[in-house]
Amino acid sequence: MKTTLSGFTAILKSLFLMLAFSAATTTMATDLAKSALIPKPVSVKSAAGFFEIKSSTVIQISDQHPELVPVAQYLANQLNPATGYNFSVKVSAEAPVADAILLEITDTIGKLGQEGYQLHITKEMARISANTPEGIFRAIQTVRQLLPASIESNKQQKGPWNMAAGTITDYPSYTYRGAMLDVARHFFGVEDVKRFIDLIAMYKMNVLHLHLADDQGWRIEIKSWPALTEIGSTTQVGGGKGGYYTQEEYKGLVQYAADRFITIVPEIDMPGHTNAALASIPELNPDNIPTKLYTGMKVGFSTLQTNKEFTYQFLNDLFRELAALTPGPYLHVGGDESHVTKKEDYIPFIERVQEIVNANGKQMIGWDETTQSALKPSSVAQYWSKAENATRGVEKGVKIIMSPAAKAYLDMKYHPKTKLGLHWAGYIEVDAGYKWDPATLVPGIKKENILGIEAPLWSETVTNIREIESLLFPRLPGYAEIGWTTGSQRSWEEYKHRLGEQAERFKIMGINYYPSVKVPWKTTKQVQH
Ligand code: TNX
Numbered sequence: 001m002k003t004t005l006s007g008f009t010a011i012l013k014s015l016f017l018m019l020a021f022s023a024a025t026t027t028m029a030t031d032l033a034k035s036a037l038i039p040k041p042v043s044v045k046s047a048a049g050f051f052e053i054k055s056s057t058v059i060q061i062s063d064q065h066p067e068l069v070p071v072a073q074y075l076a077n078q079l080n081p082a083t084g085y086n087f088s089v090k091v092s093a094e095a096p097v098a099d100a101i102l103l104e105i106t107d108t109i110g111k112l113g114q115e116g117y118q119l120h121i122t123k124e125m126a127r128i129s130a131n132t133p134e135g136i137f138r139a140i141q142t143v144r145q146l147l148p149a150s151i152e153s154n155k156q157q158k159g160p161w162n163m164a165a166g167t168i169t170d171y172p173s174y175t176y177r178g179a180m181l182d183v184a185r186h187f188f189g190v191e192d193v194k195r196f197i198d199l200i201a202m203y204k205m206n207v208l209h210l211h212l213a214d215d216q217g218w219r220i221e222i223k224s225w226p227a228l229t230e231i232g233s234t235t236q237v238g239g240g241k242g243g244y245y246t247q248e249e250y251k252g253l254v255q256y257a258a259d260r261f262i263t264i265v266p267e268i269d270m271p272g273h274t275n276a277a278l279a280s281i282p283e284l285n286p287d288n289i290p291t292k293l294y295t296g297m298k299v300g301f302s303t304l305q306t307n308k309e310f311t312y313q314f315l316n317d318l319f320r321e322l323a324a325l326t327p328g329p330y331l332h333v334g335g336d337e338s339h340v341t342k343k344e345d346y347i348p349f350i351e352r353v354q355e356i357v358n359a360n361g362k363q364m365i366g367w368d369e370t371t372q373s374a375l376k377p378s379s380v381a382q383y384w385s386k387a388e389n390a391t392r393g394v395e396k397g398v399k400i401i402m403s404p405a406a407k408a409y410l411d412m413k414y415h416p417k418t419k420l421g422l423h424w425a426g427y428i429e430v431d432a433g434y435k436w437d438p439a440t441l442v443p444g445i446k447k448e449n450i451l452g453i454e455a456p457l458w459s460e461t462v463t464n465i466r467e468i469e470s471l472l473f474p475r476l477p478g479y480a481e482i483g484w485t486t487g488s489q490r491s492w493e494e495y496k497h498r499l500g501e502q503a504e505r506f507k508i509m510g511i512n513y514y515p516s517v518k519v520p521w522k523t524t525k526q527v528q529h
Pocket of ligand 1: 409422458
């Protein structure tokens with residue numbers, strides 16, 4: 001009798017423990033393969049158990065690879081606020097045996113390339129291996145998503161900080177995975193752009209394209225032509241006060257992005273979309289009379305004078321200064337919607353601009369219209385509107401960035417009832433934004449012709465970061481996945497559940513997202529705010 005009773009209490013006890021344990025672990029995956037990661041990794045293999053990040057855990061790198069200090073510090077900074085553990089980076093000659101997150105450079109794992117990584121999690125440690133610090137940085141984004149959503153809080157949270165055991169091997173499908181922010185139609189300050197960078201970095205994007213000048217505003221200081229900012233920066237759509245980045249501020253943004261392995265591609269749109277410059281510099285006009293500043297939303301009414309030598313003196317100065325501010329390989333020259341530039345003027349203009357860009361050591365990117373000109377193989381065409389322009393680019397041997405407006409424009413409304421955004425290219429609900437494959441969208445454009453994908457956010461209708469976020473989220477993670485995860489590994493039916501699991505993170509990070517009915521949102525009450 002006695003034994004039966006104590007046996008019974010033992011069973012009750014263990015049942016209670018099991019319940020308590022499962023309650024404490026509902027916010028974390030107990031099976032690595034079931035983790036809701038975005039973008040979806042190439043391969044995930046589960047193992048038994050989990051690794052727990054504790055206050056005693058060490059973030060470690062080898063003394064042979066001091067170049068890993070910044071990414072290791074970035075990881076510590078990501079983990080410190082929510083865990084309250086105050087991690088620092090240990091640099092050591094000896095490999096740890098337990099209780100460590102080890103970041104290591106390796107060349108023994110195949111296929112990882114420039115950005116790939118392997119994450120090997122056992123009960124003893126989490127080992128992040130990559131060929132480059134960049135690969136380690138991408139892996140850290142995976143680590144963030146493996147931990148409970150509350151890791152994103154900037155206040156101390158309860159834990160436990162467990163990651164399911166197993167091995168993830170991962171690398172991107174495309175080398176160029178970006179988003180564009182139009183800071184010309186409405187100006188957004190340095191802090192807003194940094195937030196934008198952090199949000200795209202979280203989903204492993206690696207390019208931020210900044211649309212720095214348009215009819216309504218000029219947003220970057222050019223020291224040889226100060227009138228551009230003295231006059232051209234002073235307004236925006238709707239007549240607000242506009243603004244611009246000084247070169248020092250811009251360098252700060254370039255560095256902030258580089259610290260997250262994101263390349264900034266600066267765009268100065270031309271020969272159309274140039275009213276802000278035409279209003280600032282009289283000699284850019286046919287009769288040397290400056291135009292008036294413009295605060296409307298029309299496109300296609302302005303042009304540089306393609307037959308005036310002054311224009312090219314100006315462009316030499318402009319691209320020299322812009323190239324000096326740009327560590328990345330590309331300068332974007334726009335070239336879209338030049339409706340008042342004659343075709344016979346447009347074609348040689350773009351070719352001459354290409355020369356200037358190349359003379360400054362950079363490769364040219366232009367919107368798809370630029371494929372009418374003779375493009376060098378080093379140049380890149382960004383497909384947004386006309387498939388025939390993009391396929392002509394392929395025939396000319398240039399690589400294509402896929403930004404089809406009807407699929408990838410972050411400024412399109414989700415739905416007729418959405419307040420912000422435009423709808424000239426249609427409505428793009430979250431599923432429609434996800435359900436396409438760059439490699440099969442346009443006949444004649446194959447995977448090998450494609451540099452990557454970019455989702456542009458034009459800012460005619462958005463005036464602050466909260467409004468930006470409502471168009472970005474929840475579509476952005478989908479564009480990031482299209483760029484990272486190969487088409488055959490993706491399906492909306494499966495993806496939508498992973499996206500639904502991001503809701504808790506959006507909430508904790510204060511992301512103002514559109515709660516689309518297409519997504520099975522999952523939130524828990526576990527997190528203390
Ligand atoms: C077309 S996309 C434009 C932009 C507008 C956008 C609005 C492109 C290359 N040109 O000037 O801002 O539509 O969606």
